[in-house]
Amino acid sequence: MARRSTPEVNAGSMADIAFLLLIFFLVTTTIEKDKGIARQLPPIEPPTEKPPIIKEKNLFIVNVNKEDQLLVEEKLMDIKNLRQAAIDFLDNGGAISGSPEYCSYCKGSRDKASSDNPGKAVISVQNDRLTSYSMYITVQNELVAAYNFLRNRESQRKFGWKFTDIKAGIASGDIDEDDADKYKPKLEEIQELFPLLLSEAEPKKSGS
């Protein structure tokens, strides 16, 4: 019996089918770009506990009103200058040399009227309920930038790499797990040098 060869499948319409699928996926695609500013909220404290007392010189108060104007340490400030002002405050290291609070790695002006050391310096943000969200994010972003700047400086000095680069590398998986475990204690060490002490006061009612 003669073997009949199987007829070839006509692939002419393959392109059409592929085009159809392609167009479907083109239309439905949203390339995800979810990135943002991560933040840890403070847990609710039991009402019996007294809030810790913070010296006024260790407190950096940022106030945003409903017109999106910025009041930093009771002075009007442009948003462009906020980052530098926060860096100056955190990096001040006002405690006198020899005292247990002395900050050996600070490079600030060592002004006695400003913060003792970065472990004590607290930035407090207060905003109005009618402040726009974009202003709120801008302020948060600037303050995080101030911390990142100082952390990068210290990690650069101690280990020769940038804090933010390594952290992003671990998060994205570019650094494999064995290396990540090696980096983690160092990251924590840097975080301890400049702990993120950002407090948010309950916002005031509008107009007050």
Next chain:
Amino acid sequence: MSKFKNKKGGELPAVNTASLPDIVFMLLFFFMVVTVLRKNDLLVKNELPKADQIEKLQKDVAVFVYAGKPSARYESQYGTEGKIQIGDKYTDIKNLKPVLEEKRQALPPILQSKIMVALKVDKETNTGIVTDIKQTLRELNMLKIIYITAPGSELEN
């Protein structure tokens, strides 16, 4: 005289399209891989503010909360006051707690303690609504949040 005349005339030969399906398939696979099908329809305006000090979001533990004023086609129905959206419907601030609790229960048990709330808030919203959400989250003990932003310089906001 006409001995050397081209018999086929001046017609161009047809372009060979045999490799066209391959090219299209390549594009198709690219888009199939990068596609994330939208889970929920946006009912609120959602133009994110810009920031540059950003971290990546871990998607497996994230719960999305949207806020902003209702989008243009819902404006006549719901007004222009800022609203919160979870999943694909509006949620009142009073209902936020049970809805978020439900979302937490929907996660696999090992991840429940790592839950992260991703706030996608329109840049023209008032911070009051964000504060209300954050207060609720504190009461629920969901303390990890991330403000989703668009890439860009914060000074352009």
